[in-house]
Amino acid sequence: MKQPKPKTPEQDKRKKMMxxxxxxxxxxxxxxxxxxxxxxxxxLESAIQAIEDIQKAKIGxxxxxxxxxxxxxxxxxxxxxxxxxxxGSNVAVEKSSEETxxxxxxxxxxxxxxxxxxxxxxxxxxxxxxMLETELNK
Numbered sequence: 001m002k003q004p005k006p007k008t009p010e011q012d013k014r015k016k017m018m019x020x021x022x023x024x025x026x027x028x029x030x031x032x033x034x035x036x037x038x039x040x041x042x043x044l045e046s047a048i049q050a051i052e053d054i055q056k057a058k059i060g061x062x063x064x065x066x067x068x069x070x071x072x073x074x075x076x077x078x079x080x081x082x083x084x085x086x087x088g089s090n091v092a093v094e095k096s097s098e099e100t101x102x103x104x105x106x107x108x109x110x111x112x113x114x115x116x117x118x119x120x121x122x123x124x125x126x127x128x129x130x131m132l133e134t135e136l137n138k
Contacts, residue, residue: 016132023129030122037115044108048101054080055097 007015057063057077064072083100084092095103 013136016136020129020132020136023125023132027122027125027129030118030125034115034118034122037111037118041108041111041115044104044111048104048108051083051097051101051104 054077057080059077059080061077062074063077065075067073081097082094083097085095085100085103086092
């Protein structure tokens with residue numbers, strides 16, 4: 001059975017440099033994913049606030065309703081307690097404002113847990129990267 005060749009210091013250094021580059025790439029990817037999670041969380045919080053504001057609005061009040069990104073139409077509020085929620089495949093279900101806010105808050109809690117996990121992974125990777133850098137700078 002063949003014995004593996006002992007590594008030279010130069011081979012070991014190259015290996016650590018490659019590992020460091022991989023960690024840096026993973027850090028960048030994780031930071032980008034974290035930004036997307038933060039954006040989703042902001043959208044959820046905005047939706048919760050909007051529903052709570054609509055609940056307080058008087059029936060018949062005028063408001064601008066989004067049609068598309070940056071495009072709005074003036075509308076009159078006919079209902080402030082029922083909302084349609086898209087559930088996929090062009091299907092929507094009607095929910096009360098309380099049910100809708102509850103659903104959004106639950107989604108926000110799940111995203112918060114995911115975000116916490118991602119931050120933990122990011123910190124762990126950063127620590128590994130710093131240890132490798134320290135070893136390389138010896």
